[in-house]
Amino acid sequence: MKMQLEILLVQVLFAGLASAADILQNPDFESPPTNLTPNRSTPFVLLNGNNTIPGWTFEGTVQYVTASQTIRLPDNGHAIQLAQDGRINQTFAANGDDLIYILTLTLAPGGQNCSANANLVASAPDSHGVYSLKQHYGKETWESYGHYLGSWGQDEPINLVIQSQSTESDDNSTCWPVIDMLLLKSSKTLVQGNDNLLLNGGFEFGPDFLSNSTEGVLLESAPSPIQSALQQWSVIGTVKYIDSKHFYVPKGNAAIEIVSVSAGIQTATTMLTEGSAYNLDFTLGDAKDACEGMFVVRVQAGSLVQNFTVQSLGTGSAIKHSVTFKAGSGSTPISFISYNINQTKDGVFCGPLIDDVVLRASHGFKLQLRLEILIYALVLVAIL
Ligand SMILES: *[C@@H]1O[C@H](CO)[C@@H](O)[C@H](O)[C@H]1NC(C)=O
Ligand SMILES: *[C@@H]1O[C@H](CO)[C@@H](O)[C@H](O)[C@H]1NC(C)=O
Ligand SMILES: *[C@@H]1O[C@H](CO)[C@@H](O)[C@H](O)[C@H]1NC(C)=O
Ligand SMILES: *[C@@H]1O[C@H](CO)[C@@H](O)[C@H](O)[C@H]1NC(C)=O
Ligand SMILES: *[C@@H]1O[C@H](CO)[C@@H](O)[C@H](O)[C@H]1NC(C)=O
Ligand SMILES: *[C@@H]1O[C@H](CO)[C@@H](O)[C@H](O)[C@H]1NC(C)=O
Ligand SMILES: *[C@@H]1O[C@H](CO)[C@@H](O)[C@H](O)[C@H]1NC(C)=O
Ligand SMILES: *[C@@H]1O[C@H](CO)[C@@H](O)[C@H](O)[C@H]1NC(C)=O
Numbered sequence: 001m002k003m004q005l006e007i008l009l010v011q012v013l014f015a016g017l018a019s020a021a022d023i024l025q026n027p028d029f030e031s032p033p034t035n036l037t038p039n040r041s042t043p044f045v046l047l048n049g050n051n052t053i054p055g056w057t058f059e060g061t062v063q064y065v066t067a068s069q070t071i072r073l074p075d076n077g078h079a080i081q082l083a084q085d086g087r088i089n090q091t092f093a094a095n096g097d098d099l100i101y102i103l104t105l106t107l108a109p110g111g112q113n114c115s116a117n118a119n120l121v122a123s124a125p126d127s128h129g130v131y132s133l134k135q136h137y138g139k140e141t142w143e144s145y146g147h148y149l150g151s152w153g154q155d156e157p158i159n160l161v162i163q164s165q166s167t168e169s170d171d172n173s174t175c176w177p178v179i180d181m182l183l184l185k186s187s188k189t190l191v192q193g194n195d196n197l198l199l200n201g202g203f204e205f206g207p208d209f210l211s212n213s214t215e216g217v218l219l220e221s222a223p224s225p226i227q228s229a230l231q232q233w234s235v236i237g238t239v240k241y242i243d244s245k246h247f248y249v250p251k252g253n254a255a256i257e258i259v260s261v262s263a264g265i266q267t268a269t270t271m272l273t274e275g276s277a278y279n280l281d282f283t284l285g286d287a288k289d290a291c292e293g294m295f296v297v298r299v300q301a302g303s304l305v306q307n308f309t310v311q312s313l314g315t316g317s318a319i320k321h322s323v324t325f326k327a328g329s330g331s332t333p334i335s336f337i338s339y340n341i342n343q344t345k346d347g348v349f350c351g352p353l354i355d356d357v358v359l360r361a362s363h364g365f366k367l368q369l370r371l372e373i374l375i376y377a378l379v380l381v382a383i384l
Helices: 002-010 361-383
Strands: 045-046 056-057 062-066 078-082 087-093 099-108 119-124 127-131 143-152 158-165 178-188 217-219 234-236 239-243 254-258 263-269 278-286 293-301 304-312 315-326 332-338 353-361
Touching: 078 087, 078 158, 099 119, 099 158, 119 143, 127 143, 143 158, 143 278, 254 263, 254 332, 263 353, 278 293, 278 304, 293 315, 304 315, 315 353, 332 353
Parallel strands: 143 217
Antiparallel strands: 045 062, 056 087, 062 078, 078 178, 087 158, 099 143, 099 178, 119 127, 119 158, 217 239, 234 263, 239 254, 254 353, 263 332, 278 315, 278 353, 293 304, 293 332
């Protein structure tokens, strides 16, 4: 136990963000392809061997898209449609050692009245994510997703590939995905601090937000907390990563809103001492997004499982809760799962908000910790 205490005392929170804003070239496709012949009667222009997209290489059937009545885009500008066998790629250089790269991508349906929407696949050497428009969560036709890309050493070349994936044998009635607004964010590996036994308990480390979007960023199921766009948390079902600029966020710049049934987030820690008591503090509430309802959130901390009710009027509210539990042997799971969700009057899927999750040794333990610091200090003074 002393060993663990010492580790806790010595290690200080060191979590920094590096700017990756300029790593990708032409991430919003606003630099138009070369030799483009615009066609006033259609928002799509098919690219051929005479075209190049600045910053990108393309293959297969790829069209340059201009926002219109039928194709809505977050910046009202331009995007790329990846039709049959369509694929774009760009190689960027990792700009630091041990940085984690998280991608935010925006996906829009490339047509109307289709029998199916083809999927979009985003991949890099360490990751592979499939995104679809099968389920619609927000009020816009497009949706933004967070995607864990990977972690590489300084100057390592990373080939980011985005391609379409057909879901039907009849490709003629398929709507092909439109991709826009790729935001790449890098962040340092998180290190344990002494104010919280959980890493990223405030959810500050996740994908970048589109600066003008009121839609948040969707996070799809991620079984591994390491390979997750929400650092250190695995994602069950679909949750929404929300920003304080457009939502009510109790603490810091970001929080989680659960937007699908039986969905949530989960982490685990091996830092606890078997038999010792710990407090798990957390905030539940509503994100001020007109979401009404009574939600039941299942909170698990080790072997303790308890339900909490969130009464939401959709006007922005939060209540702090705390549970005390005794750590068992091995890894201690911590999770928040919502049994139910609802939809706003606009049809936007919504649910309970979670923020500011803090795990600490319970009071008695803390006293003991202070005492040990005192003893160490006295010993140090005596030696000097
Ligand atoms: C413009 O688009 C329309 C409709 O897709 C097509 O019929 C026409 O041939 C196109 N014009 C040119 C110059 O490509
Ligand atoms: C490329 O441009 C040349 C000259 O304008 C034209 O002859 C050729 O057909 C174009 N190639 C394609 C694939 O459209
Ligand atoms: C955000 O909105 C402002 C004002 O409407 C606009 O000037 C700006 O270009 C937008 N930014 C992006 C990234 O779309
Ligand atoms: C795209 O990938 C190909 C290999 O598949 C590579 O030759 C090319 O350089 C890549 N393009 C960019 C812009 O990274
Ligand atoms: C889709 O269907 C609607 C209603 O049936 C129709 O008004 C619209 O023109 C169709 N759009 C396309 C692109 O076919
Ligand atoms: C798709 O359309 C093309 C050309 O319009 C046609 O040749 C092909 O047979 C169609 N495929 C199917 C599966 O309907
Ligand atoms: C779901 O939200 C609607 C308003 O959008 C509200 O009238 C309804 O009571 C809510 N349902 C539940 C079960 O809370
Ligand atoms: C929590 O609520 C769910 C759904 O209402 C119920 O099925 C479950 O038994 C409850 N669990 C506890 C520990 O009370």
